Every structure is written in structure tokens, then in C-alpha cells.
Amino acid sequence: MILCFALVVQAQNVTVTGTVTDTQGESLIGVNIVVEGTTMGTITDINGNYELEVGPDARLTFSYVGYETQTVAVGDQRVINVSLVPGAALEEVVVVGYGTLRRSDLTGSLASVSARDFEQQPLTRVDQALQGRASGVSVIQTSGKPGAGFKIRIRGSNSIAGNNDPLYVVDGLTIEDINSININDVASMEVLKDASATAIYGSRGANGVVLVTTKTGEKGPARVAFETYYGVSKVFQSLDVMTPAEFAEGVNFAEGLEWYTAQEIADLRTGGGEDWQDRLFRKAPFWNAQLSVSGGS
Known part of the structure; x- marks a missing residue:
């Protein structure tokens, strides 16, 4: 009799420990x-220490906000200490009247709106893009008429009888109507709200300044983009009105007299009535298409 034995050798997991610090030797908490390639992991404790059970062929990825990510192969190591290097900080740059500044260097009151904030919305006017997105800026529709314009007020009105409209500047040029440009051409908008607007633009900036920067071509091959949307506009809520029969019954009840007989009320109930709101307020379809070609060398 011959006995065959199969021997299966399985790699054993190992425990890896270590400490994570920055370039100054300070412990990093919560790294x-x-x-790599799994969902297994841990974080460092208050002293920057960690402990993790892994396979000998594993690779550990160390990541922390504000620092560059590092990946280390375990191999024969049982203690892996890592020093993370700070990553390159990208500061937001904003446009002001005399050029551009880093936001950290800006001392005046300014609100910024990027095209990324509204490009997924079906907007038709530039002033609509500021609505609800900039503190201290009120964008109010002038009337309830379809297609009515908006008025922009920065930190309220400064004059009872005078003009309270802000100054509009598009790519360094002042314009009267901000809606004379296409909303799809806007890259960003900055709103100057305090005395810095007057210091740059004089008395014209007393009501604030809206700076609009339009899109420009970027280095690379030509790129063609086509965007379109379709929608329907309708009355959000109509008035709840009585039917002719309900009106007749209400008159009889209020007057205490039989102005309308039972037969007349029955005829009104079977004959129905006309809700003139349905006649006046119909659904209004709208459609927009935008074709653009960009590129540069």
C-alpha cells in the first residue's frame, strides 16, 4: 500500500508596526x-503609531491630508517607520480690478462664483448665476412677468432715489448690461462688496462691483463641445376656486335666500364650468443648444 501525502504550504501573515512622522519628526495622528489593492487598513494613534497584520507580499499605502502619499513594500520588514513629505499647496487665485491675487493675500470682502457651481443648471441669464451663491448679494426678479429681468443689490441699497445697480466689468471692460454676454461663456465671477471697490473704480464702484471673467482657449488640440437641454415651465400653484354649483350654494347660504333653485344648482353641477386659470397659464416649453470650439497653441 502506498500512501500519498499532499503538503500545502501557506504563507503566514505577519504583524507590521511602526510610526508615521512629518519631516520635522513630529508624530502624525490619523494617517x-x-x-494596496484591498480595503484592509488602519490609522495611526495619538502618538503616530500603528499596527497591522498583513501578508509578506503586501504593499502599504500611507496617505494624509496635505502630504504626499507613499507606498512601501513589506517584504521582510516587521517595523516600517515612514516620514511623510508635505504636498504642494494650491492656493485659489481671484481676480480683482488691478490684476489677480491669492485669496490668502486678499484683505477686502469678496465673493467668488465659478462656472463649476452653475454649469449643470439650465440658466439663461448671467445674473441668475449669482442668486443664492454669494453672501451679501441679493438677486431679485423685478416682476412676475414671464422673462422679467433681475436686479442685483450688494449689501442693500445705498440711495433712495439714485441708481443702486453695481458696476459690471467683463474682462476689464465696463458694460451696462451684464446679460449682454452668454452665460455659457462665463468662467468665473467675483463680487467686490466693500470700500476696496471704490478704491479701484472710484465713485462708479460705490454700489459694489461684479467682475466677470470669460472662458479662453487652452493649449492643446481643438475640442468641440455640444450642450443642449429641454424643459417645460408651468405655474407652480394655482388658486383653488369653486365650481359654479358650489358658488350658487354659497350665495344661497350667505344670503339666507334661495337665489338659485335646486334645479338650477343641479344643472350647474352637470354642466360643469370653466377654470380660466387653465386657459391663461399654459405649459411653456423651452430649449437651448450651445456649440463651442476651443483650443490653443
């Missing part, structure tokens, strides 16, 4: 440590 994410993940086994």
Missing part, C-alpha cells in the same frame, strides 16, 4: 494606512 490612513491601507494594504
Whole structure:
């Protein structure tokens, strides 16, 4: 009799420990440590220490906000200490009347709106893009008429009888109507709200300044983009009115007299009535298409 034995050798997991610090030797708390290609991981404690059970062929990825990510192969190591290097900080740049500044260097009161904030919305006017997106800026529709314009007020009105409209500047040029440009051409908008607007633009900036920067071509091959949307506009809520029969019954009840007989009320109930709101307020379809070609060398 011959006995055959199959011997299966399985790699044993190992425990890896270590400390994560910055370039100054200070311990980093809450660093994410993940086994590459899996969801297994842990974080460093208050002293920057960690402990993780992994396979000998594993690779550990160390990541932390504001620092560059590092990946280390475990191999024969049982203690892996890592020093994370600070990543390159990208500061937001904003446009002001005399050029551009880093937001950290800006001392005046300014609100910024990027095209990314509204490009997914079916807007038709530039002033609509500011509505509800900039503190201290009120965008109010002038009337309830379809297609009515908007008025922009920055930190309220400064004059009872005078003009309270802000100054509009598009790519360094002042214009009277901000809606004379296409909303799809806008890259960003900055709103100057305090005395810095007057210091740059004089008395014309007393009501604030809206700076509009339009899109420009970027280096690379030509790119063609086509965007379109379709929608229907309708009355949000109509008035709840009585039917002719209900009106007749209400008159009889209010007057205490039989102005309308039972037969007349029955005829009104079977004959129905006309809700003139349905006649006046119909659904209004709208459609927009935008074709653009951009590129540069």
C-alpha cells in the first residue's frame, strides 16, 4: 500500500508596526494606512503609531491630508517607520480690478462664483448665476412677468432715489448690461462688496462691483463641445376656486335666500364650468443648444 501525502504550504501573515512622522519628526495622528489593492487598513494613534497584520507580499499605502502619499513594500520588514513629505499647496487665485491675487493675500470682502457651481443648471441669464451663491448679494426678479429681468443689490441699497445697480466689468471692460454676454461663456465671477471697490473704480464702484471673467482657449488640440437641454415651465400653484354649483350654494347660504333653485344648482353641477386659470397659464416649453470650439497653441 502506498500512501500519498499532499503538503500545502501557506504563507503566514505577519504583524507590521511602526510610526508615521512629518519631516520635522513630529508624530502624525490619523494617517490612513491601507494594504494596496484591498480595503484592509488602519490609522495611526495619538502618538503616530500603528499596527497591522498583513501578508509578506503586501504593499502599504500611507496617505494624509496635505502630504504626499507613499507606498512601501513589506517584504521582510516587521517595523516600517515612514516620514511623510508635505504636498504642494494650491492656493485659489481671484481676480480683482488691478490684476489677480491669492485669496490668502486678499484683505477686502469678496465673493467668488465659478462656472463649476452653475454649469449643470439650465440658466439663461448671467445674473441668475449669482442668486443664492454669494453672501451679501441679493438677486431679485423685478416682476412676475414671464422673462422679467433681475436686479442685483450688494449689501442693500445705498440711495433712495439714485441708481443702486453695481458696476459690471467683463474682462476689464465696463458694460451696462451684464446679460449682454452668454452665460455659457462665463468662467468665473467675483463680487467686490466693500470700500476696496471704490478704491479701484472710484465713485462708479460705490454700489459694489461684479467682475466677470470669460472662458479662453487652452493649449492643446481643438475640442468641440455640444450642450443642449429641454424643459417645460408651468405655474407652480394655482388658486383653488369653486365650481359654479358650489358658488350658487354659497350665495344661497350667505344670503339666507334661495337665489338659485335646486334645479338650477343641479344643472350647474352637470354642466360643469370653466377654470380660466387653465386657459391663461399654459405649459411653456423651452430649449437651448450651445456649440463651442476651443483650443490653443
